[in-house]
Amino acid sequence: MFLDLLIRRNPQFVEAAISLHQQGKIPANAYVLDLDKVERNARTFSQAASKLGLTTFAMTKQVGRHSGFCQAVMRGGINRSVAVDMPCAVACDRAGLKIGHLGHLVQVPRHEADFAASNLRPDFWTVFSDTKAQEAASAAERAGREQSLMARIQTEGDTFYRGHEGGFEASDIVDVADRLEGLTGGRFAGITTFPALLFDQDTRKVRPTPNLVTLNKAAEALAQAGRSEIEINAPGTTSSAVLSALAEAGATQVEPGNGLHGTTPLHAVEDLPEDPAVLYLSEVSHHHGGKAYCFGGGLYIDPVFPKYQVQALVSSIPTVQRSARRNVEIPDYSAIDYYAMIDAEGETAPVPGDTVVFGFRGQAFVTRAMVVGIRGVEDGNPQVTTIENGFGDQVNWPGAFAQ
The missing domain is CATH 2.40.37.30 (Lyase, Ornithine Decarboxylase; Chain A, domain 1)
Structure with missing residues (x-):
């Protein structure tokens, strides 16, 4: 294609x-x-994201967490990664691309939480349940730090790839935030989902999924409860062409993967x-x-x-x-x-x-x-x-x- x-x-x-x-x-x-092109693409993306006040975390799994890719991305102005799993986090960290987001899409295994908290020290750590939140917070406490926790949320009608399901019920987000905030070693930082955007075969355009509406409603509920300064992480089919739409939808964090090497579905049908x-x-x-x-x-x-x-x-x-x-x-x-x-x-x-x-x-x-x-x-x-x-x-x- x-x-x-x-x-x-x-x-x-x-x-x-x-x-x-x-x-x-x-x-x-x-x-x-082509690492020179990757660097250029990263610079194009990071500059566009910065103008919109968006924080960028680079996804590296599609290209095997290659160290040269990580370094090219950093030269292009993106200094944090999103790690899809622990091997991804270890590879990115070793290459010098520090961990901005861990635990999403794949939760951190119980006996690897201490290593993640003390060695990888992610800026944000996504959890799908109270159990995983407690593990992350306890590991952070043992490491002598406080961990910013992102709640993965979902509700009926949201879109998930089979095998990607999981997360807190979105309608309970205010209580979830209070519970995460009450954990020693942890603090509630925001909400996330995947995918927030998908390519539509019929229109050949990138469209928001129901998940993005779920994020918006949860953010509104949190704001009404006094939690207006939160992070909203909205990954999926991310290129510089969709950043304005994500910013308008309230996103604060974006996570390009295929966009950094020019292979999102939209790249196949439009010159981006x-x-x-x-x-x-x-x-x-x-x-x-x-x-x-x-x-x-x-x-x-x-x-x-x-x-x-x-x-x-x-x-x-x-x-x-x-x-x-x-x-x-x-x-x-x-x-x-x-x-x-x-x-x-x-x-x-x-x-x-x-x-x-x-x-x-x-x-x-x-x-x-x-x-x-x-x-x-x-x-x-x-x-x-x-x-x-x-x-x-x-x-x-x-x-x-x-x-």
Whole structure:
């Protein structure tokens, strides 16, 4: 879905990735990042958010918590992350991107609360229940600090991805705030939900979910109870194009993820300020049954769009020519993606060793793919920075830094 966008708006990046792969410096099965573009995107976003008084926390899971991504985001003016889980928090903290928000979407496990409170020291910690609030507050007390707690709220009719459900009943928010405020080691800081915005397939626009109305009503109830100075965290499908709408809806915190590398659903249908800065790279392995098989491992295509004909650019030389594009069959999600199958018809059929470039909205942290940072694309001197796994650990890949 994003291959057209990549080729049109960042062709040098595509050509650089092919060249570096052909030199043996990028492994097959790798998410590749244009770190200079990430820095630019972060700067664009952070400046727009600052003008609206919004606090920005960067989401890094989609690109495997890559340390170079974290550092590029910081150079762009975003100095805090939102950690989707504890491995995410540890990787971001290690890269120097401190934790602005922890516990949302994934709650902190009980026996990891002390580490989170004393070592990660998040600015905000989201809790779904009194039990998790007590764990967070007690851990903060043992660490000699007071923790700002965010209450995840929900009510009937709110939108959740299956498996994301949970939170306090929104109509009880005043009592919830009082209970959290009364915890030794904790204080009530605000409310959150997910998703506050979603891409609408029919209108091809980003629309508010019922959850955003739930946040507004809860904020009004809190204000009537004397709690007007609260944080309202409203993540989901976040690019600089939606910041004004979020600010008008009362949000105080925003959390771009795909927006920082130009792959929100809206980026696929409109030209937004952020440039595409990520691609997935593979390599042709062998032929069978009239198909060229390329290595998989990272072929998790985030299903924000209905199923569509996936295409890839296949070549042994740096190019973005349409003649190099081929249809690809991706294994169903019920199968392990050892390979994908490329149309191999015609005189210029793919051969083993050819580079395969995909443009899709990925989730690197749920795959077994590597994540590779590149700098210097626009200067004409692209160089690999680090190759890491989905936990942000550096991998000394064979040939990665060969001269």
